[in-house]
Amino acid sequence: MSTMIVAAALAAILTAGAPAAVTDGDPTPPARATVGEIQQQGDLAIERRLTALDAAELRLGNAQSLDEGHRSSLEATITDTRSGLESLRSELDGAPDAASARDDYRSIFSDYRVYAVVLPQSYVVAGADRAEAVTIPRLQAAAEALEAAIDAQGRDDLADDLADLRSEIQKAQDDLDGLADRALAVAVDDFDADPAVMQDITLTARDAVLSLRSAVVDARTLADELR
Amino acid sequence: MSAARIATAAAMLVAAVALAGCGRLAPVDPGAGAPAADPSPTSLADVDELLGEAAGSLDDTERLLDDADDAAGQETQR
Numbered sequence: 001m002s003t004m005i006v007a008a009a010l011a012a013i014l015t016a017g018a019p020a021a022v023t024d025g026d027p028t029p030p031a032r033a034t035v036g037e038i039q040q041q042g043d044l045a046i047e048r049r050l051t052a053l054d055a056a057e058l059r060l061g062n063a064q065s066l067d068e069g070h071r072s073s074l075e076a077t078i079t080d081t082r083s084g085l086e087s088l089r090s091e092l093d094g095a096p097d098a099a100s101a102r103d104d105y106r107s108i109f110s111d112y113r114v115y116a117v118v119l120p121q122s123y124v125v126a127g128a129d130r131a132e133a134v135t136i137p138r139l140q141a142a143a144e145a146l147e148a149a150i151d152a153q154g155r156d157d158l159a160d161d162l163a164d165l166r167s168e169i170q171k172a173q174d175d176l177d178g179l180a181d182r183a184l185a186v187a188v189d190d191f192d193a194d195p196a197v198m199q200d201i202t203l204t205a206r207d208a209v210l211s212l213r214s215a216v217v218d219a220r221t222l223a224d225e226l227r
Numbered sequence: 228m229s230a231a232r233i234a235t236a237a238a239m240l241v242a243a244v245a246l247a248g249c250g251r252l253a254p255v256d257p258g259a260g261a262p263a264a265d266p267s268p269t270s271l272a273d274v275d276e277l278l279g280e281a282a283g284s285l286d287d288t289e290r291l292l293d294d295a296d297d298a299a300g301q302e303t304q305r
């Protein structure tokens with residue numbers, strides 16, 4: 001018992017004496033953090049976000065199947081977010097006291113939502129556009145060719161398989177219909193009201209991918225049957 | 228060989244080439260020993276190519292969705 005009391009007392013002393021640490025994982029820095037510590041961690045958090053935004057912008061630039069209207073919206077969001085974070089960094093670096101620095105630090109998380117909204121938004125829109133612009137047209141063309149082959153060979157026994165293939169494509173189209181616009185419409189306030197808002201959109205896109213994967217398998221099976 | 232026979236052989240050769248050019252001598256699958264079935268193997272090869280492209284673009288979409296999830300996961304960590 002006495003050993004436990006001593007250990008607890010020692011732990012309390014060590015904790016009290018430990019230097020205050022600001023972690024990027026916590027949008028609220030510890031109460032004992034100094035202005036310098038908050039500024040240092042805040043600058044780091046901003047730099048990480050700016051780097052991630054640069055990487056996303058580069059990928060969007062290389063995404064050939066991205067709808068041009070979607071590209072403009074995403075690039076505008078990234079540009080606005082980047083300039084907001086750069087202004088915030090200046091503000092944070094010039095913060096006169098810990099309270100101001102703490103407010104600026106919180107703002108990195110609460111006002112921009114780079115990881116929770118901006119980046120997922122960019123990647124989901126690019127992914128959905130790619131599926132709509134490339135995957136679905138290829139599968140539809142394959143279904144047309146397979147239908148012609150079925151007719152030419154008189155393989156009525158494959159009609160149901162062809163219908164399954166078309167049904168999977170249609171399911172994916174239904175899932176993807178308007179999904180990119182839904183993703184683009186998500187703002188920081190929407191995330192605050194419902195933190196799962198982007199996750200729900202990503203899950204719908206994943207459902208579409210599953211349907212399209214099934215369609216590819218169905219089409220390959222049909223092609224093998226027709227050889 | 229007389230001039231008449233040479234002329235006849237030449238005429239037959241010209242006729243055979245002309246028939247082949249018109250598509251009346253259908254190409255034969257040497258393995259099957261019969262004309263190619265309809266649909267031609269080329270159209271099914273096209274299907275393979277289309278499906279290859281579809282699968283490749285699906286991989287791209289899946290990578291982008293993974294990146295979206297990875298980014299969302301970092302909000303609580305960073």
